[in-house]
Amino acid sequence: MKCRFIDTGHKDAYTNMAIDESILNFCKKPTLRVYQWTAPSISVGYNQNVGKEINFDNCKKHKVPIVRRITGGKAVLHDKEVTYSFILPENLLEMPRDILKSYKVIAQALVLAFETIGIKAIIQKQPQKLATPICFNSSNWYELTVNNKKISGSAQRRLKGKILQHGPLLIDFDYEKNAMLFPSDNAKELAEGLKKRITSIKRELGIDVSYNEMVSAIKHGFQKNFKFDFFEDELTNEEKKLADTLKKEKYSTDTWNLKT
Amino acid sequence: MKYIGKIPEELKYTKEHEWVKIESAHGVIGITDYAQHALTDIVFVELPQVGKKAGQFKPLCVVESVKSVSDIFAPVSGDVVEVNDNLSNNPEHVNQDPYGIGWIAKIKVFDESEVKNLMNAEEYKKYLEGLEH
Numbered sequence: 001m002k003c004r005f006i007d008t009g010h011k012d013a014y015t016n017m018a019i020d021e022s023i024l025n026f027c028k029k030p031t032l033r034v035y036q037w038t039a040p041s042i043s044v045g046y047n048q049n050v051g052k053e054i055n056f057d058n059c060k061k062h063k064v065p066i067v068r069r070i071t072g073g074k075a076v077l078h079d080k081e082v083t084y085s086f087i088l089p090e091n092l093l094e095m096p097r098d099i100l101k102s103y104k105v106i107a108q109a110l111v112l113a114f115e116t117i118g119i120k121a122i123i124q125k126q127p128q129k130l131a132t133p134i135c136f137n138s139s140n141w142y143e144l145t146v147n148n149k150k151i152s153g154s155a156q157r158r159l160k161g162k163i164l165q166h167g168p169l170l171i172d173f174d175y176e177k178n179a180m181l182f183p184s185d186n187a188k189e190l191a192e193g194l195k196k197r198i199t200s201i202k203r204e205l206g207i208d209v210s211y212n213e214m215v216s217a218i219k220h221g222f223q224k225n226f227k228f229d230f231f232e233d234e235l236t237n238e239e240k241k242l243a244d245t246l247k248k249e250k251y252s253t254d255t256w257n258l259k260t
Numbered sequence: 261m262k263y264i265g266k267i268p269e270e271l272k273y274t275k276e277h278e279w280v281k282i283e284s285a286h287g288v289i290g291i292t293d294y295a296q297h298a299l300t301d302i303v304f305v306e307l308p309q310v311g312k313k314a315g316q317f318k319p320l321c322v323v324e325s326v327k328s329v330s331d332i333f334a335p336v337s338g339d340v341v342e343v344n345d346n347l348s349n350n351p352e353h354v355n356q357d358p359y360g361i362g363w364i365a366k367i368k369v370f371d372e373s374e375v376k377n378l379m380n381a382e383e384y385k386k387y388l389e390g391l392e393h
Contacts, residue, residue: 045324046322046324046329047303047304047306047324047329070329071328071329072303072324072325072326072327072328072329073327091391098298099298099299099300099325099327099328100300100327103327140326140327141326141327155327155328156327156328156329157328157329157330158328158329158330158331159330159331160276160331160333
């Protein structure tokens with residue numbers, strides 16, 4: 001099975017989300033995309049209330065853009081990470097229509113990616129029930145943990161028989177910065193709580209892993225798990241055009257990002 | 261083993277797993293038992309606005325489960341005349357009773373002949389059994 005591999009490098013938050021939606025819109029074959037964020041940015045779930053679940057004043061003060069995703073789930077501060085997005089028709093590879101099973105099969109690819117860089121990640125089989133607006137503060141079905149701390153979480157959108165799943169793999173995690181950007185009575189306590197529940201590659205291995213190393217690990221994980229024959233590709237002209245429109249008319253607007 | 265769920269005889273079905281019950285030129289719309297099970301726990305239903313014009317098989321509204329966001333498509337064209345406001349506070353009704361208190365919207369049907377593009381219960385059951393996985 002052939003799979004497109006697209007590395008779009010650093011992009012701003014609005015462009016990143018616009019590209020994912022555009023690929024989903026035109027998807028006829030599987031695409032694995034990897035990317036980073038030009039500046040620390042928060043993405044919120046499709047249905048999250050930004051006013052209640054984000055420290056909006058601190059985001060403004062520190063010029064942290066907020067972008068709403070078309071996928072579900074909770075808020076994420078995208079900072080020192082590599083983000084993957086995997087877009088495919090759901091009937092491919094006998095990919096289960098069952099949402100949890102599709103998470104599981106993608107989680108297996110991510111486990112192999114972490115294994116490549118020397119980390120043994122575990123697939124979380126049961127969700128931890130913790131009411132929190134922060135994605136990484138709780139682990140859901142088929143998300144990845146190391147020593148009971150979350151290291152990667154994902155969110156999904158289904159559209160007319162097509163799947164978009166995306167999520168970050170944490171290279172490093174700034175607990176204090178995260179605690180400051182989300183509502184709390186005591187940011188220090190929140191940061192301490194996050195330390196107990198979230199880890200990163202740097203924390204586990206004690207070294208900085210480069211973007212390129214992460215990208216090749218992700219590619220390797222998907223290749224091994226799905227038996228893909230990857231070919232390097234770029235966005236098509238129609239994908240670029242739609243992404244430009246989506247960025248302008250949707251992802252960079254308060255109407256979309258701050259909707260309640 | 262694959263979950264098929266309940267498939268009431270009197271309803272019509274889409275390939276995207278919506279159902280519609282047509283009565284006196286109006287259609288009540290929801291998602292099937294199979295769909296609610298596949299979606300997992302539903303946490304949010306973004307209801308369509310009353311007055312919205314829905315096209316057959318065009319996006320009608322959005323549901324979010326704990327793990328995914330999915331579009332719901334209109335089984336037939338029409339004007340939305342009523343929505344199930346209870347779902348705003350009780351989205352889990354869609355899981356609990358997808359053909360009853362979990363209904364989503366009621367539309368005034370433009371063209372009843374569009375029903376021929378839908379599946380009956382037996383056809384939908386065969387369709388589900390024929391799906392991969």
